[in-house]
Amino acid sequence: MAVRVLPPPPEPADKWEVQLRKGCLELAILAALWSERLYGLEIMRRLAEGSGLIVPEGTVYPLLSRLKTEGLLSSEWVEADAGHPRKYYRLTAAGRRRVVEMARFWQTFSASLDHLLAPVRKENR
Amino acid sequence: MPMLMSPQANSPQSSMDAYLAELRTRLRALPEEQITDIVEEIRSHIRDSAGSGGVMTEAGIHTALSRLGPPSALAANYVTDNLLARAQRTRLPWKILRGIYHWATLSVKGVLVFIVCLAGYAFGASFFIAALAKPFNPKVGLWLIDQDTFSLVLGMTSAIPRGHELLGWKLIPIGFALGGGTILLTTYFAQSCIRRFRETQARRRLGGTAQ
Numbered sequence: 001m002a003v004r005v006l007p008p009p010p011e012p013a014d015k016w017e018v019q020l021r022k023g024c025l026e027l028a029i030l031a032a033l034w035s036e037r038l039y040g041l042e043i044m045r046r047l048a049e050g051s052g053l054i055v056p057e058g059t060v061y062p063l064l065s066r067l068k069t070e071g072l073l074s075s076e077w078v079e080a081d082a083g084h085p086r087k088y089y090r091l092t093a094a095g096r097r098r099v100v101e102m103a104r105f106w107q108t109f110s111a112s113l114d115h116l117l118a119p120v121r122k123e124n125r
Numbered sequence: 126m127p128m129l130m131s132p133q134a135n136s137p138q139s140s141m142d143a144y145l146a147e148l149r150t151r152l153r154a155l156p157e158e159q160i161t162d163i164v165e166e167i168r169s170h171i172r173d174s175a176g177s178g179g180v181m182t183e184a185g186i187h188t189a190l191s192r193l194g195p196p197s198a199l200a201a202n203y204v205t206d207n208l209l210a211r212a213q214r215t216r217l218p219w220k221i222l223r224g225i226y227h228w229a230t231l232s233v234k235g236v237l238v239f240i241v242c243l244a245g246y247a248f249g250a251s252f253f254i255a256a257l258a259k260p261f262n263p264k265v266g267l268w269l270i271d272q273d274t275f276s277l278v279l280g281m282t283s284a285i286p287r288g289h290e291l292l293g294w295k296l297i298p299i300g301f302a303l304g305g306g307t308i309l310l311t312t313y314f315a316q317s318c319i320r321r322f323r324e325t326q327a328r329r330r331l332g333g334t335a336q
Contacts, residue, residue: 040166041173058194061166062202069210077165082173087166 021053025063027106028053030072030091030099037076037090040064064089072098138181141171144190151200154227155207163203167193205231206326209319218246218308221315228322238318245311249304251277256300266290 032038032046044060047053067073072095077085091099145164152160171193175185193199205227212224225242228235255277258265268276270288292299 039173040170056194057170057192058199058202061163061170062199062206065163065203066206066210069207084169084172085165086169086173087162 024051025053025055025059026067027099027102029060029063029067030095030102033073033089033091033095034099037088039078039086039088043089067095071095140190141168141175141181141186144171144193144196147196148200151197152204154204159207167199201231206323209323213316213319213323216312218312221312221319222246224319225315228319234322238315242311242315245307245314249307249311251304252300253304253308256297256304259294259296259300266296267292 028047028051029043032043032050038046040057040061043064044055044057047055064073064075068075068089071092073089074092075087075089078088080086145168148167149160149164152163155163171186171189172181174192175181175189208224208227212221215221222239222242225235225239229239255265255267264278266278268278268288268290270276276288
């Protein structure tokens with residue numbers, strides 16, 4: 001009996017990159033809501049335009065629901081011109097505190113990583 | 126579902142309705158209010174992304190639905206995490222067990238955690254109840270029946286147990302301490318398992334879906 005060896009399944013483009021993007025998703029969503037209320041599709045468009053974070057809908061909506069359960073977001077239904085209501089999200093007070101904390105951490109973290117990366121960049125310019 | 130038998134079975138509207146009906150069924154573990162909220166949000170999303178100027182096209186709906194993924198997968202993203210998130214924040218044993226019960230439908234590890242927690246709560250509750258009941262019924266207590274058979278009598282029996290009771294009135298402080306301690310320990314164990322499981326899930330979602 002001939003045994004056919006199947007090719008290995010294709011690896012995601014770059015696992016590390018994917019993980020990194022995913023890890024930043026929560027911060028990106030909270031940050032997108034900093035200055036105004038938005039509905040789900042708007043949030044996804046905002047992420048795609050602002051940071052190249054293209055995230056599947058099947059991930060974003062449950063995540064929004066989780067952030068709401070955790071008390072970081074609140075939501076309201078608003079009648080829209082489109083002829084159907086839309087569910088808008090906004091940051092709660094706890095959500096605003098959380099973004100500030102995350103932004104502060106991000107600042108420190110990215111600065112120290114930049115510092116480490118400086119020689120790498122210098123030699124590969 | 127009669128709607129699917131109608132002549133417009135393949136119309137774009139009905140494929141959206143079928144998707145949402147399936148989603149609703151799969152979300153049934155959540156509170157009704159939340160289910161409606163989710164289903165209406167997804168409906169609104171499909172309407173927004175499947176058409177321009179308020180008119181939905183068949184191709185638009187098809188794309189929108191395939192981007193959302195199968196209703197079962199979408200629902201699972203909501204349900205498990207939602208129930209476990211509640212379980213992680215509450216101190217109420219039945220809510221914790223409810224969350225873990227749902228986890229148990231997904232994996233063997235969940236089943237094991239569920240069994241351990243159920244046993245822990247049952248053990249803790251027995252001693253707690255025994256300590257509460259002791260002042261009202263002297264039969265309540267930890268009885269040594271034979272050489273090595275213990276029996277915790279909670280006062281449900283009318284027969285006086287054979288053997289002798291080991292703790293006497295000390296059952297009250299020991300029962301509260303042992304019962305309460307076991308319940309707290311079980312809660313701590315459950316929540317640390319849930320936390321670890323949710324972290325793994327979050328990492329898997331990151332690695333698995335974004336390309």
